Amino acid sequence: MITGFITFFTIFAVVGAILYGRKLIKREKSDAVFGNPERAKGGIHWVVVGSSFLLLSWLYYSWDIAKSFYPKSANELCQVAKVNESLLSLKYLFPIVERQHKSTAIIKRENINIEDKITLIQNDPNLKNQDKEIFINILRNTKLMIPSLTDERYLQDETQNIINELTIRLKQLTEDFPKDNYPNLSEEEENEINEGLKKQLGWGATGMEVPPLPESKKGLKFHAAAAELNSISDEFFEMRNHNPEYLRQAEAIFNEIKEYMDGLDDGLELDYIKDIKKLVRRIEYASIFPPKTLDELENSIRAFDKVQNNEQGNLRTIDILLFPAGTIVASGPQCSEAGPGRWLPKPSDTFRIFGEMLKPSVGYKMIPMLWYEMMGVNKIVGFILPDWIADIMPGKYPVHNQDGTVDPNFKSKVLDIVTGEFEAFKIPVPTGHIWDSFLRVFLGLSLGIILGVPLGLFMGLNRFAKGFFDPMVELYRPVPPLAWAPLVITVFGIDNVGKVFLLFMVSFSIMIISARAGASGTQLSKIHAAHSLGASRWQIIREVIFPNSLPEILTGIRVAVGMCWGTLVAAEFLAGTTGIGFVENVARKYMQYEVIWITIFVMGMLGLLFDLTIRKIIDKTIPWRGKG
C-alpha cells in the first residue's frame, strides 16, 4: 500500500522534475556555453530525479513493487513452479523439451557404446582370441536384445493398460483443470491446507522468503495439479517394458556372463566383462518402448501443458515484468526468491525490521541499537578515580575492633569514594551497538589526537625527536591497521580496550604526520616576527606554530576519522559482542539480508555525520584557510 503510493509518487516526481528542467533551460541565459562551470550550478531537480531513480531501482529490483501490487503473485508463481517441476520429468520423455524421444536417444547411444566396445576388444593385443570371441558374442546378443523392447508385438497388455490408464488420468486432469470447482478436495484435505495456512507467515517475513502453501484459489489449482502429476509420473517411471521375450534374452545373456565370470580371477578379462555387464544393465533400466506406444501419452502431456499455460493468465506477464533479473519459478518447489529479490531486501521489509531493531526492548542479540541506561554516579566516579588515591592518604586503614565491627576513618572513606562504594543518584548513560561503535571511534581518535599532535609538532621542530621517533612511526604506519588486529586483540582483549588501541594506532600515526607537516610548514617570517615580539619558546609553539598547523591537523583528523571508522567495523567483524560491525557479521552468518543492509546504511550515515561535524569544525576554527 505505502510502497505502491511511493512508487507512483516517485514516478510523478521524476516526470515533474524533468519537465521543470526543460522549462529552466528555456529561461536560461544563452551566454553559458559548454565548458562554463556556471552550467553545473543549481540542479536540485536533477537531485530529485537521481534519488527517485535510486529509490525506484531499489523498489523494482527488490521485487517490492511486485509485492505491493500483486501480494499473492509470489505464492502463485511458486505453485506454478511445482507444476513445472512435476511435468518436467514426463516432458523429458518426448521431443517437447528435448530434440528426440528418450527411447530413441537411448537406443542410439547404446548402439554406439556397444560398437565402440567391440572395436576396443578386437584391437586389444592382451586379450586371448578365445575371450575376444566370447565378449563379442555377448555384445552382439545384447544389441539383438533391443528389438525385443521396441517391437510392438512383444508389448504386454499389462504395460499397455498402465500407459492407457495414465493417459486417461492426464486427459481427465486436463479437462478438470480449467473448471472453477477444481480441485475437488475432501473435507480432510481442505482442513489440512487451512491448518497449514494459519501457521504460514507472509511473503518477506523474517526467515521466510515465499510462503509455500497455496494462499489463493488459483494457487490451490496448481498445487493440486502438481500433486496429481507427481503421482502420474511416479507410476510411469516405476513401470518397465520387460516382456517375456526380452526377459528370455536377457536371462540368457546374464547366464552367459555369470558362467564366464565364475572361472575368473582379477585381471583384464574381469574388467571387460564387468563393463559389458554394466552395458546390459543400462538397457535393462532404461524406459525403452515401441515407437508408437507412448504417442497418446505425449499428446495428453502437450495438451495439459497448453491448458496450464493458459490458466497461468497474467501471472506470466507479472513474472516477466515485475520480477526482474530472476524469477521464483526457477527455484522449483523450494519457493525461494531466485534473483535480486533474495539479496536485495525490499524497502518495506527493511524499514519494518529497522523499526523493530530500533526498539530498545528488541535491539539485536538482546542489545539495543541506541538507547540509554540508568547508571549510578558512584560507578562513574569509581571508574574514573584511581584507587591509589586512597593509598596515599595519611593514616592507616581501620582494623576491626573487639565488638566485631569496623569503624571507618578518613582513609577508608576516601577508599569508598574512589572505588565507587557510596550511594548516589543515577544518570542516564547511552548504550547500544551504535553508541559502542561511536564511543570506540571517539576514544581511539581522541587518544590519537592528544598524543599524536604534540609529538608531531615536536618532531616537526626538533631534530632529535624527528630522528628518534621516525623509525618507530614509519615502521608501524604503512602496515594496514587490520594486520595489527590479531596481535592487538591478543594483547588487549577482544573488548573495548583492544579496539580502542587499534584505532589509537590508526589515528596516532595520521595525527603525527599531519601535525609534523603543519609545524614544518610554518613560515619562517612568522616565527621571526614572534621572536622579535618577545615570545618565549613555549609561547611560540602555543601561539604561532600550533594555530598555524591547525589546517593540517584538522585535515588529518578528517582523514583519521574515515580510517578509524573503516578499521573499527572490520575489527568488530573479527571479534567482539557489540558494535555495528558485530551486528553485520552475525546477520551475515544467518543470511539476514535486511539487517546487513540496515548496518550498511547506519554505517554510511554515521560516517557522514562524523565528516559533516568535522567539516563544520574546520569552517568554524580555520576560516583563514586558503586566504592567508
Place this chain on the structure above:
Amino acid sequence: MSNLISQKVNMIFKSLKGEDVHALKDITFSLKKGELLTVLGPSGCGKTTLLNIAAGFLRPTSGSITLGDKEINGPGVERGMVFQQGALFEWLTVNQNVNFGLRMKKEDPIKTAKKVEEWLDIVGLKGFGNTPTYQLSGGMQQRVALARCLINDPDLILMDEPLGALDALTREKMQSLVLKIWKETGKTIILITHSVEEALLLGERVYVMAPRPGRIHKEYKLPFASMGLKGDLRKIKNDKEFVSKREEILSMIWNMEEEIMGKEI
C-alpha cells in the same frame, strides 16, 4: 644613548659544494639614535643577511653588532621587525595581532587594549580592530605589522622591504606613514629596499651595497627625508638634485648587476 654600532661584521656561508660564500665582508658602520638608514643594493648583496644579524636571527661569523651597550646575540623586543609580507598571524584579529607582543609579556589586557587603539589610530586603522587579518588588503596588513612592531616600543626598527609587495599608490601613502612615524616616535630605523626612489625618499642616510662579497659600496647623507616630513613627496621626486642622485645610484647598481651577469656568462 643607544647607538647602533657594527664592527667588522663578516658572514661566511658554506655552499652545498663546500665552497665558502662571503655574504658580508667587514661591515662597519654606526647609527645614532633617531637616524633613518635605508640600504639599497642588487639582489644577493647581503642586505637581508645584515638585517637578520641585526635582528639576532643569525650570528655573524666574526665581528659584532651592538645596540647601546649590549651585543646582539639573539632576537629581542628592543629590536622590532617588519617583514615584506606582513607575517601577520592570520588566526588572530587585528587587535590580537597588534596586542601580540604585550600579551607575550603578560601585560594587563585592559591597559593594552587602550594602547592598541591608540596605535591603530596612528597607523590609520581605526575601527578595524575586530577584523580578521586575512580580510585586509596588502597595505592594511602592512599597517598592522607596523603597529604590532611599534606597540612594543623598540629602540630599533628593522624593515625588510616592507613596501615591496604593494601597488604604487598604496606604497606612496605608506612611505608618508613611515616618515610620519619616524618623526613622531624618533625611533632608529633601518629600512631595506630595492627601490632606489624609496631609498632616497626615506633615507636620511643611504647605503648602497655591492655583492660578492657583500659590502657597503657607497654612503650618502641626504636631505630628502627631512624635506618629506614637511612637504609633498611627489614634489621631492621631481627635485633636480633628487633626480640626479637617483640616476647616479641607478647606473651604479646597473654596473654592478652587469658585472655579475658578465661573470656568470
